[in-house]
Amino acid sequence: xxxxxxxxxxxxxxxKGRLTIMSMLAxxxxxxxxxxxxxxxxxxxxxxxxxxxxxxxxxLSVTKSFQNNRPLTTCAMTAAGRxxxxxxxxxxxxxxxxxxxx
Amino acid sequence: xxxxxxxxxxxxxxxLMERSALYRRALxxxxxxNGVVGMAAAALGWALRIxxxxxxxxxxxxxxxxxxxxxxxxxxxxxxxxxxSFWSPPTRRIMQALLPPLTVGLMVSVVxxxxxxxxxxxxxxxxxxxxxxxxxxxxxxxAFHAAGFFMPRGMRLFGWAFIMGGCGLxxxxxxxxxxxxxxxxxIMGCFFGGLHLAYGVYLYFTERRRNET
Numbered sequence: 669x670x671x672x673x674x675x676x677x678x679x680x681x682x683x684k685g686r687l688t689i690m691s692m693l694a695x696x697x698x699x700x701x702x703x704x705x706x707x708x709x710x711x712x713x714x715x716x717x718x719x720x721x722x723x724x725x726x727x728l729s730v731t732k733s734f735q736n737n738r739p740l741t742t743c744a745m746t747a748a749g750r751x752x753x754x755x756x757x758x759x760x761x762x763x764x765x766x767x768x769x770x
Numbered sequence: 771x772x773x774x775x776x777x778x779x780x781x782x783x784x785x786l787m788e789r790s791a792l793y794r795r796a797l798x799x800x801x802x803x804n805g806v807v808g809m810a811a812a813a814l815g816w817a818l819r820i821x822x823x824x825x826x827x828x829x830x831x832x833x834x835x836x837x838x839x840x841x842x843x844x845x846x847x848x849x850x851x852x853x854x855s856f857w858s859p860p861t862r863r864i865m866q867a868l869l870p871p872l873t874v875g876l877m878v879s880v881v882x883x884x885x886x887x888x889x890x891x892x893x894x895x896x897x898x899x900x901x902x903x904x905x906x907x908x909x910x911x912x913a914f915h916a917a918g919f920f921m922p923r924g925m926r927l928f929g930w931a932f933i934m935g936g937c938g939l940x941x942x943x944x945x946x947x948x949x950x951x952x953x954x955x956x957i958m959g960c961f962f963g964g965l966h967l968a969y970g971v972y973l974y975f976t977e978r979r980r981n982e983t
Contacts, residue, residue, distance in 0.1 A: 687779070691786035696859045699790060702852055707790060740855065757783065763776040 673762040680725045681756045685710065685718045690727065690745065690753050698731075698744040719743060727752055793860040793921045795848050798973035800841045805967025807837045812959025821951040823886040823899050827879050830906075830958060837962075860920055867916035875909040878902070900950060903957040907936035910962075928969050932961060 681690055688708050693699060699707075705715050722728040727749030731742045745753070811833040814820075820829045849856040882902055911932025918926030944953050 688782070688786055691783040692790035694783075695787035695790045698859065700855065700858075703790075703858075707786075742855070757780070760776045760780050764780070767776075 673759045673766070677759050678752050678756050680721060680727065681752060683718075685714065686722055687756075689715075689718055689722060689743075690749065690756075693728070693743060693745040694750070694753055698742045701741040701743065704743060722749070725752075793864055795845055796973075796977055797921075797925075798970050798977050800844050801966050801970030801973055803840050803844060803970075804837050805963050805965075805970050807833060807840065808961075808963030808966055809959055810963075812955045812963055815958070816952065816955040819951065820955075823902075824883055826899075826954060827883045827886075827902070830903075831879065833962075863920045864917045867920065868913045871909040871913035871916065875906050878905060878909075900944060900953055900957070901940065903954050904936045904940045907932050907957065907961045908940075911936060924969075924973075928965070931965055935961060935965075 681687055685708075689704060692704060692707055701715065701719075704710075704719075705712060708715070710718075719728060719730060723730055727746060729744050729746050731744070733740050733742070811830070815826070815829055820826055845861070846856050849858070879902070882899070886899075911929045911934075913929070914932065915926050915929030918924075918929055939957065944950075
């Protein structure tokens with residue numbers, strides 16, 4: 669068995685919390701902080717930490733605005749994030765293929 | 771072992787991607803509102819004897835506008851309450867899915883409305899035009915079936931109920947003794963009032979529980 673795909677997995681995305689955030693954003697052009705928090709059942713602090721990590725890696729862009737005088741934070745996946753996420757899924761598929769019995 | 775967690779990861783990704791693409795606002799208030807409007811309008815149309823095709827089309831177009839505006843306001847209120855944008859990606863997708871069949875319904879109504887005036891005795895009776903409310907029912911069902919791909923699964927079944935009901939009545943026809951005015955308003959009341967109300971009540975009791983799980 670070739671272990672290489674496993675070692676190529678992006679560690680930033682591979683963490684469970686961040687993977688769920690990336691998955692949600694992969695299907696939507698953008699999601700608000702509230703939508704992500706409620707959809708994933710995370711605490712505000714936990715979600716903020718993960719978003720910051722993904723943002724620092726250049727995978728997410730965060731926009732802060734106001735809606736009806738209330739702050740609105742929206743997250744969207746960047747082009748680099750989409751590429752990294754697609755690559756991550758390709759590697760997972762490779763791992764599954766490799767381990768499939770002939 | 772390694773392929774197991776990889777497959778599990780892919781399954782989680784797939785589930786989350788589906789969930790984030792779905793429209794998750796509470797639909798019960800919208801359905802109940804539309805049901806009440808539909809029932810009240812059918813009763814009003816019957817009581818006011820709105821029988822001439824042109825008047826019937828205008829009356830139900832007005833009801834449609836009231837229902838649409840009311841639904842938008844309810845959605846907007848939910849969005850504001852949850853500090854979310856009203857025009858979210860799932861809302862956009864749903865509007866895109868709803869639009870083609872509803873546009874066809876509008877075009878058919880405009881053409882029938884225009885022709886009704888030029889045909890001799892065209893303003894006289896709904897007798898030959900019962901296919902119109904049935905076509906509205908079927909097209910509305912098609913619209914909701916299409917939107918159902920971005921909503922909870924029940925919405926597609928709701929669309930099918932309109933489609934099958936409309937097609938069934940269309941093929942069964944109406945007995946000779948049935949009065950067209952009663953039939954036309956009855957169709958609108960049963961489908962746009964009754965079905966919405968029934969589904970709204972069902973959602974009222976199930977939606978919150980489903981969202982909590």
